[in-house]
Amino acid sequence: xxxxxxxxxxxxxxxxxxxxxxxxxxxxxxxxxxxxxxxxxxxxxxxxxxxxxxxxxxxxxxxxxxxxxxxxxxxxxxxxxxxxxxxxxxxxxxxxxxxxxxxxxxxxxxxxxxxxxxxxxxxxxxxxxxxxxxxxxxxxxxxxxxxxxxxxxxxxxxxxxxxxxxxxxxxxxxxxxxxxxxxxxxxxxxxxxxxxxxxxxxxxxxxxxxxxxxxxxxxxxxxxxxxxxxxxxxxxxxxxxxxxxxxxxxxxxxxxxxxxxxxxxxxxxxxxxxxxxxxxxxxxxxxxxxxxxxxxxxxxxxxxxxxxxxxxxxxxxxxxxxxxxxxxxxxxxxxxxxxxxxxxxxxxxxx
Amino acid sequence: xxxxxxxxxxxxxxxxxxxxxxxxxxxxxxxxxxxxxxxxxxxxxxxxxxxxxxxxxxxxxxxxxxxxxxxxxxxxxxxxxxxxxxxxxxxxxxxxxxxxxxxxxxxxxxxxxxxxxxxxxxxxxxxxxxxxxxxxxxxxxxxxxxxxxxxxxxxxxxxxxxxxxxxxxxxxxxxxxxxxxxxxxxxxxxxxxxxxxxxxxxxxxxxxxxxxxxxxxxxxxxxxxxxxxxxxxxxxxxxxxxxxxxxxxxxxxxxxxxxxxxxxxxxxxxxxxxxxxxxxxxxxxxxxxxxxxxxxxxxxxxxxxxxxxxxxxxxxxxxxxxxxxxxxxxxxxxxxxxxxxxxxxxxxxxxx
Numbered sequence: 222x223x224x225x226x227x228x229x230x231x232x233x234x235x236x237x238x239x240x241x242x243x244x245x246x247x248x249x250x251x252x253x254x255x256x257x258x259x260x261x262x263x264x265x266x267x268x269x270x271x272x273x274x275x276x277x278x279x280x281x282x283x284x285x286x287x288x289x290x291x292x293x294x295x296x297x298x299x300x301x302x303x304x305x306x307x308x309x310x311x312x313x314x315x316x317x318x319x320x321x322x323x324x325x326x327x328x329x330x331x332x333x334x335x336x337x338x339x340x341x342x343x344x345x346x347x348x349x350x351x352x353x354x355x356x357x358x359x360x361x362x363x364x365x366x367x368x369x370x371x372x373x374x375x376x377x378x379x380x381x382x383x384x385x386x387x388x389x390x391x392x393x394x395x396x397x398x399x400x401x402x403x404x405x406x407x408x409x410x411x412x413x414x415x416x417x418x419x420x421x422x423x424x425x426x427x428x429x430x431x432x433x434x435x436x437x438x439x440x441x442x443x444x445x446x447x448x449x450x451x452x453x454x455x456x457x458x459x460x461x462x463x464x465x466x467x468x469x470x471x472x473x474x475x476x477x478x479x480x481x482x483x484x485x486x487x488x489x490x491x492x493x494x495x496x497x498x499x500x501x502x503x504x505x506x507x508x509x510x511x512x513x514x515x516x517x518x519x520x521x522x523x524x525x526x527x528x529x530x531x532x533x534x535x536x537x538x539x540x541x542x543x544x545x546x547x548x549x550x551x552x553x554x555x556x557x558x559x560x561x562x563x564x565x566x567x568x569x570x571x572x
Numbered sequence: 573x574x575x576x577x578x579x580x581x582x583x584x585x586x587x588x589x590x591x592x593x594x595x596x597x598x599x600x601x602x603x604x605x606x607x608x609x610x611x612x613x614x615x616x617x618x619x620x621x622x623x624x625x626x627x628x629x630x631x632x633x634x635x636x637x638x639x640x641x642x643x644x645x646x647x648x649x650x651x652x653x654x655x656x657x658x659x660x661x662x663x664x665x666x667x668x669x670x671x672x673x674x675x676x677x678x679x680x681x682x683x684x685x686x687x688x689x690x691x692x693x694x695x696x697x698x699x700x701x702x703x704x705x706x707x708x709x710x711x712x713x714x715x716x717x718x719x720x721x722x723x724x725x726x727x728x729x730x731x732x733x734x735x736x737x738x739x740x741x742x743x744x745x746x747x748x749x750x751x752x753x754x755x756x757x758x759x760x761x762x763x764x765x766x767x768x769x770x771x772x773x774x775x776x777x778x779x780x781x782x783x784x785x786x787x788x789x790x791x792x793x794x795x796x797x798x799x800x801x802x803x804x805x806x807x808x809x810x811x812x813x814x815x816x817x818x819x820x821x822x823x824x825x826x827x828x829x830x831x832x833x834x835x836x837x838x839x840x841x842x843x844x845x846x847x848x849x850x851x852x853x854x855x856x857x858x859x860x861x862x863x864x865x866x867x868x869x870x871x872x873x874x875x876x877x878x879x880x881x882x883x884x885x886x887x888x889x890x891x892x893x894x895x896x897x898x899x900x901x902x903x904x905x906x907x908x909x910x911x912x913x914x915x916x917x918x919x920x921x922x923x924x
Contacts, residue, residue: 434844
């Protein structure tokens with residue numbers, strides 16, 4: 222597979238394969254499962270992420286959505302190189318960063334940053350806000366015009382916090398404010414790419430909207446590129462330009478946001494969307510009723526021993542013999558809409 | 573014919589602390605009929621869980637001060653001897669907790685934990701109790717219940733654990749079931765399975781259910797009535813369709829507007845509620861929501877000084893807000909058009 226090398230600083234309007242800020246092809250992560258203490262034997266592997274391809278153009282947002290155990294968080298950690306990929310390739314600004322050493326990766330950490338899910342455990346309780354937000358600047362030995370303190374105060378203001386709270390500790394802040402502190406730290410080095418792992422799922426509903434709006438404002442002001450990992454389909458729809466749906470380590474559907482939500486094609490995506498509770502009561506003859514929805518039976522199979530061929534066939538209502546024997550490739554059905562399924566839904570014409 | 577199972581009147585639950593008195597629940601009233609479902613909605617710290625623990629009598633042994641009245645089937649629970657509440661708990665009322673992994677004991681098998689309540693409340697031997705546990709596991713949809721009954725909680729997946737917890741709660745056929753965030757820790761497809769299960773079991777047992785959640789979607793799925801709580805008080809209370817179709821409190825509008833919806837056109841921008849929920853030690857004077865309310869300025873200062881009483885805006889639909897009917901109509905229309913003018917607090921400066 223050829224991956225054209227693009228020049229650094231790709232314009233934000235580019236789209237399609239080959240010219241994204243971030244290009245991922247065939248990305249894999251297998252975690253070995255071992256037995257024994259002295260004589261360690263490898264008895265299998267958890268196929269957390271298995272041959273995933275996508276690209277994110279500069280200035281855009283890719284949403285990675287799926288249920289727990291689908292590999293979305295592992296994918297995020299591979300992108301930020303917090304985990305070592307088992308296979309595949311990650312290209313950032315046309316440069317292969319898949320197996321860069323710690324030392325070679327360090328300067329790149331300025332460009333690739335992460336927002337964590339839990340604002341309670343991701344901030345050190347013994348450090349002040351100033352210390353936390355200024356840490357990346359100190360670690361990277363970035364010289365700032367007005368010194369670290371002034372820069373940190375600017376960052377706090379940028380995320381909607383009071384710059385005078387520089388000397389306070391994390392416990393003095395609410396959950397939403399802590400998430401803002403985390404975002405300020407992420408922005409300290411002016412990254413190009415931000416991987417946000419469940420950035421709002423630990424927050425209250427009214428605060429979620431504040432943080433989502435903040436992320437959108439920052440994107441348009443600073444030209445950031447996001448990979449947003451979330452399980453909440455409505456949040457992903459709100460924030461993303463492109464959405465990738467993952468199931469058991471594979472991308473099963475990848476499309477533009479409006480296309481995906483208007484016409485989901487993979488049966489899993491259809492089921493996932495129909496499972497989302499809607500804040501509108503159903504009434505049948507004056508009594509409460511139930512919404513019609515697709516019900517998936519059982520649980521997600523173990524990634525230690527995923528089903529052969531199409532991984533969804535054990536829970537799919539459309540599954541036939543071919544689904545058990547042949548793996549469907551992630552193919553472009555309509556322009557910009559990729560699906561890995563033998564019998565996709567919502568197709569206009571029968572092929 | 574509706575017959576009332578639970579009647580809560582002017583419930584107040586307060587905790588004295590070194591920093592001051594925490595008014596976790598401050599004058600909440602509601603009634604619940606047999607076979608009906610009440611949804612209690614609110615953000616963290618709104619007092620919804622404290623209310624449910626109060627009903628279950630689980631504040632015993634803490635320094636909670638409980639006043640008001642909780643009548644279960646005509647029997648007063650506030651001030652009742654703890655031995656009596658203990659008899660009722662498990663047999664007549666039961667609870668499902670949010671996180672089944674931490675609510676179950678890791679050292680005992682799932683079956684033993686389900687059988688325990690049945691043994692305590694019924695005069696049966698262990699064998700019968702174990703058989704009952706297998707039945708219950710089958711009833712809540714665990715495949716091969718006879719084999720899984722001897723599994724430990726860690727051998728179950730999250731959804732199965734929540735099913736086992738429901739089996740535990742239902743083992744004595746309770747008349748009142750309280751579900752505190754029953755699906756928050758679960759994935760959406762599993763959440764849909766659990767909501768279905770609660771629905772089906774309610775139809776089968778005709779029990780009354782209180783479902784406590786922050787997710788308006790989940791309450792809309794299951795509830796007949798809805799109680800919106802804010803800072804320990806009732807902001808809005810009414811039939812589910814009234815509250816969702818014609819919400820009357822600016823806080824309820826805020827909640828509805830701040831969540832992205834999958835069933836409607838995507839908004840360019842969400843409309844968050846500015847600010848953060850108040851501290852329960854220093855609840856704002858007057859209407860507790862006034863510092864975050866866009867419309868507090870319309871009430872000639874009454875929002876800041878006077879606590880709004882629950883008023884009926886239509887039959888059976890109560891709202892605690894100072895806005896007049898006209899003001900509310902205009903404000904709501906503005907809200908729906910997305911024309912909210914200058915917010916009271918700059919949205920960027922959301923917190924603080």
